[in-house]
Amino acid sequence: MASNTTAIPQLALEVNASPRLSLTLPYDIEFTLRRIDDDSDRPCIVRWSPGVEAFSAAGLELWRHTNHENGDSLVRVQVDYSDGAKLAEATPRLVVQGREPFLCELWPGGSGGHVRFTAPLHERYHKGLIEGERYDLVWPGGEVAMWDWGTKREHVGRELRVDAGQPPLHVPAGCRVSFTAAAEAVPWPGRAACEATDGFLLANVEERWWRNQHLWQQENGAKRLEAIAERERVPSTPFISTTLECPSTVIRGHSFDVTLKVTYEGLVSDTHKLDLTHRCITFHTYDFQFPSGLREGFRLWHQRRHETSISSHDDDKWVEFNIPDDEAFLIADDPPVVVRVGDDLDNFVTLRVGETWTFTKRFDWSSLPDDAVPGDVFSLVFQGTTVDWWDWGSQEHEHRDTVVKLPCWIVGPVVDPTDNGGRPRLVVPRSARTAEFTVVVSN
Numbered sequence: 001m002a003s004n005t006t007a008i009p010q011l012a013l014e015v016n017a018s019p020r021l022s023l024t025l026p027y028d029i030e031f032t033l034r035r036i037d038d039d040s041d042r043p044c045i046v047r048w049s050p051g052v053e054a055f056s057a058a059g060l061e062l063w064r065h066t067n068h069e070n071g072d073s074l075v076r077v078q079v080d081y082s083d084g085a086k087l088a089e090a091t092p093r094l095v096v097q098g099r100e101p102f103l104c105e106l107w108p109g110g111s112g113g114h115v116r117f118t119a120p121l122h123e124r125y126h127k128g129l130i131e132g133e134r135y136d137l138v139w140p141g142g143e144v145a146m147w148d149w150g151t152k153r154e155h156v157g158r159e160l161r162v163d164a165g166q167p168p169l170h171v172p173a174g175c176r177v178s179f180t181a182a183a184e185a186v187p188w189p190g191r192a193a194c195e196a197t198d199g200f201l202l203a204n205v206e207e208r209w210w211r212n213q214h215l216w217q218q219e220n221g222a223k224r225l226e227a228i229a230e231r232e233r234v235p236s237t238p239f240i241s242t243t244l245e246c247p248s249t250v251i252r253g254h255s256f257d258v259t260l261k262v263t264y265e266g267l268v269s270d271t272h273k274l275d276l277t278h279r280c281i282t283f284h285t286y287d288f289q290f291p292s293g294l295r296e297g298f299r300l301w302h303q304r305r306h307e308t309s310i311s312s313h314d315d316d317k318w319v320e321f322n323i324p325d326d327e328a329f330l331i332a333d334d335p336p337v338v339v340r341v342g343d344d345l346d347n348f349v350t351l352r353v354g355e356t357w358t359f360t361k362r363f364d365w366s367s368l369p370d371d372a373v374p375g376d377v378f379s380l381v382f383q384g385t386t387v388d389w390w391d392w393g394s395q396e397h398e399h400r401d402t403v404v405k406l407p408c409w410i411v412g413p414v415v416d417p418t419d420n421g422g423r424p425r426l427v428v429p430r431s432a433r434t435a436e437f438t439v440v441v442s443n
Helices: 048-052 192-196 200-219
Strands: 009-016 020-021 028-038 044-047 059-068 071-078 094-095 103-106 115-119 132-138 142-144 147-149 159-161 167-173 177-182 238-245 249-251 256-268 283-284 298-303 320-321 337-340 346-353 356-363 377-382 385-387 389-390 403-406 427-428 434-442
Touching: 009 177, 028 048, 028 103, 048 115, 103 115, 132 403, 147 238, 192 200, 238 377, 337 356, 346 356
Parallel strands: 020 177, 249 434
Antiparallel strands: 009 028, 028 115, 044 103, 044 147, 059 071, 059 132, 094 159, 132 177, 142 167, 238 256, 256 356, 283 346, 283 389, 298 320, 298 377, 337 403, 377 434, 385 427
């Protein structure tokens, strides 16, 4: 599909970020690759990503401001690109399937004339920054070697190459972002241990989660995070209930499965009572599997049973234990992908009144306290969640052609529409029962 004309697309890059960089939190940078006015009204596709183009040796330059008698000046900071920290790799050949990472479609002008990526500053830039110093990240200019005229759809099944014969596209220099490096006033106690085991970038993510939770607790009087209550359901939305099931005993040192059952009971009335309806619903399952709110998701309570204890069962103290996050970390800067709800049976489900969708979550032994011993009792509860996307109707009929946008890694929250199409929130309260199990030794 290469063009014989001498006209080529004209591109420009913009970068935006906060003027304050925390030394121990993710520093997100927004990149906007824009198609500017040129001699062609045709669309084009280009392969560009922050991981390859921005954070490589040929990408962003780091400069530090220094104060001298003659005024402020800039000194180039040498960034180590041989430290082994993995970056995305550019491929010289690519067979287009429609969901390729970093493959963008750009139209001249209008809303289709640009694409935005958000990515955290790579650790090879971030780790060496000095508190109180001011820096500039400068785009020195670059080239896009893999591109062609046309749309993604037109290229499905075709191969793109960096040596296809057309000249590379130039992305001019000129954009920059300035920031001052700052340390957090109160250090995170778990920082050193997390960074030693999981690395710098993941420790930044974990610290942000800890600080958000800490701030929420401060603003709410440091009270315990209460589960989502039934009264928080929204009238005229689906009445969803959840129950938990797990083994009654768990062998010390072994993983175990917990089953969450999600049942569509009917419709929430204005009095928050159940009103049966025959309308089926379709919803996104992500918030049941990976709930992100501070009040949402699974919570674990621990009751130590000492053999020498003389207290009664009712007097034993239950202590909440923070379940560690799943050890998964992903940096991906490809634009969101369009997903057809009717075809995606992995991330969307349809239920009719009385039907149940079941989800099984595997808990590793590391999810329990290190000092758990045989005889200890645990109580697991699902605090509830709020579903990011739902609608009336089934995948087979009403939503056969409904499209939404998901992150490029697919298993993530719906990013478009952001407001669920104007429909009210679907609030799912705490599970009806807790699931209890006792730690035992292997026979």
